[in-house]
Amino acid sequence: MTVTAAEMKEIERKAAEGGLSYEQMMENAGRAVADFVQEKQPVLRTAAIFVGKGNNGGDGLVAARYLRERGVRAAVILVEGEPKSEQARANFAKLDEKTPIWPIEELQMDQINWIFDADAAIDAVYGTGFHGELSDVARAATTMLCRSFGMVFAIDLPSGVNADTGELAVGAAMADHTIALHAEKPAHSLAKANCGLTHVADIGIK
Numbered sequence: 001m002t003v004t005a006a007e008m009k010e011i012e013r014k015a016a017e018g019g020l021s022y023e024q025m026m027e028n029a030g031r032a033v034a035d036f037v038q039e040k041q042p043v044l045r046t047a048a049i050f051v052g053k054g055n056n057g058g059d060g061l062v063a064a065r066y067l068r069e070r071g072v073r074a075a076v077i078l079v080e081g082e083p084k085s086e087q088a089r090a091n092f093a094k095l096d097e098k099t100p101i102w103p104i105e106e107l108q109m110d111q112i113n114w115i116f117d118a119d120a121a122i123d124a125v126y127g128t129g130f131h132g133e134l135s136d137v138a139r140a141a142t143t144m145l146c147r148s149f150g151m152v153f154a155i156d157l158p159s160g161v162n163a164d165t166g167e168l169a170v171g172a173a174m175a176d177h178t179i180a181l182h183a184e185k186p187a188h189s190l191a192k193a194n195c196g197l198t199h200v201a202d203i204g205i206k
């Protein structure tokens with residue numbers, strides 16, 4: 001089954017009506033990402049998570065929390081400042097106080113090297129909400145993801161890929177693995193080179 005971004009929104013709305021809260025969907029999504037990253041990268045000591053302002057970023061923050069609870073040294077790189085969506089903000093507040101939180105514009109050389117060397121780099125900048133072109137800071141994030149020595153995972157979609165058309169913004173992220181939430185979107189087959197291997201994760205929607 002392939003669903004467009006609008007269809008996915010409708011599926012989530014119906015699931016919420018049926019009693020599965022948006023909060024729970026994000027929790028399930030982030031946990032599924034943490035599970036998947038640990039499965040694919042068994043030597044997972046460090047993880048760099050690039051987080052945008054919306055719900056895709058929220059999924060990344062949940063994944064960061066799970067990974068840290070499991071002993072992985074996960075750092076959050078804020079690409080567009082602090083999260084703006086309600087669910088993402090709630091999950092930002094749930095990070096343990098020792099989580100490194102690094103605004104991308106303020107990264108120091110030692111932090112940049114730490115990010116490049118991380119066992120996994122996770123793209124949680126944009127998902128189905130993305131359209132158009134990447135800003136300079138977002139491109140800084142996708143460039144770092146592309147240059148990472150570790151395995152690169154994209155949550156739902158690589159940032160800079162249009163979910164419905166597969167159209168690529170200049171500098172769109174390239175992932176080794178993309179974790180499609182609930183169902184594949186058209187871009188998973190239209191932009192295969194950027195998505196790498198796509199895996200569909202269950203986020204609790206029946």
Ligand SMILES: NC(=O)C1=CN([C@@H]2O[C@H](COP(=O)(O)OP(=O)(O)OC[C@H]3O[C@@H](n4cnc5c(N)ncnc54)[C@H](O)[C@@H]3O)[C@@H](O)[C@H]2O)[C@@H](O)CC1
Nearest residue numbers: 022025026029054055056126127128129130131132133156
């Ligand atoms: N509650 C929900 O709706 C759920 C959403 N989920 C996640 O949420 C994602 C969708 O979240 P959002 O709709 O918040 O959107 P995204 O998190 O994909 O993007 C964030 C925001 O960026 C803005 N944007 C779009 N193009 C841009 C550009 N070129 N430059 C700068 N900003 C741009 C949009 O206004 C968008 O709202 C999914 O891909 C999935 O990862 C999952 O957590 C499951 C539950």
Ligand SMILES: [K+]
Nearest residue numbers: 123126155157
């Ligand atoms: K993403």
